[in-house]
Amino acid sequence: MESKDRKNQLWAFAVMAFFVIVSVASYAANELYVYLMAYLWFGFVYGMCLQGGRFCFSSAFRDLFAVGVPRMVVGIVIATVLFGLTASVVAANGMSSFHAAPLGIHSVIAGAVFGVGMVFAGGCASSSLYKTGEGNGTSLIVLASISVTQAVLVDVGGWTNKLVPASWNASAVSKGLPASIDAGDGWVDQYLAGYVWNQPKATFADLLGMSNDSVAGAFVGNFLVGVVLPAAAMLVVVYVFWSRKGFLKKWKREGKSAGLKADLVGFWTMVASSKRTAVAGLIIGIAAGLHMYVIKGLRLKFGIENAGAILKATGNDFGLSARGTVFDPGYWYVTTQEAQWFGWLFNKLGWDNMDNIFFGLSNGVPNPIYNLAGWMSISLIGGAAVMALLHGEFKFKKPTLELATWAVIGGSLMGVGARLGLGCNVGAFFVRTANGDASGWLFGLGMVGGAWVGVKFFSWWTERKMAKEIGAAPELQI
Amino acid sequence: MAMKFEKTGEGRYSLDVKGYVCPHPQLYTKSALSKMKEGELLQLLFDNASSGESIASMCDKNGDEIVEQVTKDGSFTWTIRKA
DSSP states (O other), X not given: OHHHHHHHHHHHHHHHHXXXXXXXXXXXXXXXXXXXXXXXXXXXXXXXXXXXXXOOHHHHHHHHHHHOOOHHHHHHHHHHHHHHHXXXXXXXXXXXXXXXXXXXXXXXXXXXXXXXXXXXXTSOHHHHHHHHHTTBHHHHHHHHHHHHHHHHHTTOOGGGGGXXXXXXXXXXXXXXOOTTOOTTSSHHHXXXXXXXXXXOBOBHHHHTTOOTTSHHIIIIIIIIIIIIHHHHHHHHHHIIXXXXXXXXXXXXXXXXXXSHHHHHHHHHHHHTSOXXXXXXXXXXXXHHHHHHHHHHHHHHHHTOSSTHHHHHHTTOOTTOOTTSOOOOOSSOOOHHHHHHHHHHHHHHTTOOOOSSIIIIIIIOOOOGGGOTTHHHHHHHHHHHHHHHHHTTOOOOBOOOHHHHHHHHHHHHHHHHHHHHTTSOIIIIIIHHHHTTBHHHHHHHHHHHHHHHHHHHHHHHHHHHHHHHHHHHOGGGOO | OOOEEEEEETTEEXXXXXXXOTTHHHHHHHHHHHTSOXXXXXXXXXOOHHXXXXXXXXXXXXXXXXXXXXXXXXXXXXXXXXX
């Protein structure tokens, strides 16, 4: 047993050493790569927190509907509120790198598709990364599935053009994009340039007539109205519908009477029920805000707007977009860099995928070694692996055919949802809600609905399999 | 590996969901417990760490008692007494 623990510790140190070597080597190659280190080490911290706190956005709604457990909703609310607070401090100091996303019904639809997918896949985009770090082969299939689906979807034209409304096509081609981008070809291109870009963008500060980087706009508009009030309402709904009954039953069993005091104690008991999740939420919330601050600070220090300038300056400029940019969100993000990995691979295999908006105009297909935001996801897997190894929870798990099938279906749905919603549970929900972007709550609303549908299906599937098992064993006819 | 639910003795059951990821272990555990009587014991075997946190919360909420928890080489063996 001791030798196994020792072996795990050595592996944990080896993983850690790998990221230290990558950091030192890149910095030695060029000082500008300190930008890479920032993404890398924040990703590492996210990975440690997600694994340690079993922090999964999918679990929040899925386990609530499936087994009545609210612990993860609480964790997400804590993380979002803390991130909202740190993001407001950053914004009020003019250091925010956040931009609101277009607001419309597409966010709800995208969230719903993503929500069904995350239940089928057994985890959201971020938890699939940390579970890969635990040695879970099914989660690795989910990652590949999310990535391939996105990389293919953004460049598919042909018969899908027939599904595009004429108004989207006309609007897309009228945008005057660079000649290398064919905005009139491809469903996603026409969806983006012909529909999504025409939708208004609004933070809660905007809606209240405040400036996003003013103290009032950041703290009252975006934080208090945009984060604290909806988050508190969400917790009250969860307490009333999922937690109150069970708590009051226990409370009365102890001979105490129901009332306001009982509900206050019950509410707090729900919030504090999973310390490890709550603590993870707390650290993630603070780290996510700091991450924005650090990236913005580095951009100011180096006088750049986008990491594409770093790749150009260091001579690693393969796969830059028509604008000379690469994906560089400035905060925690998951799905876009994963799409880029396969986008790069497909490009190298001869697929001309630089004439679409997603790769060609905005994000590029840089070599994964020089994909600075991509290191955030790689190190997230590493951080989770270190935590799992140190706690004896690392185990290589080969997927069964059943789980691999759910992983491919779920991952594909998440890939589609992420592209329709311009992000996943992190980029389209967590980051946006914490920064007071109204579209984040719309994506979340869809995600809750999608999770409910996914849970209904899996509850039926589970009961069906249990009935088969019991039917085959007479001693189980309980 | 397929899910296995079996009776191992008088008032004792075993549910093996090793190899399964979320949400399967928690759903199978919920289903197995719902088919058992008060006071009966369920030995639960799983290796998906995050399911454990949800199963523990589910047991706490329903009053089911986790009487033993063993972790070995990334696998978990829990004994749960149905309330």
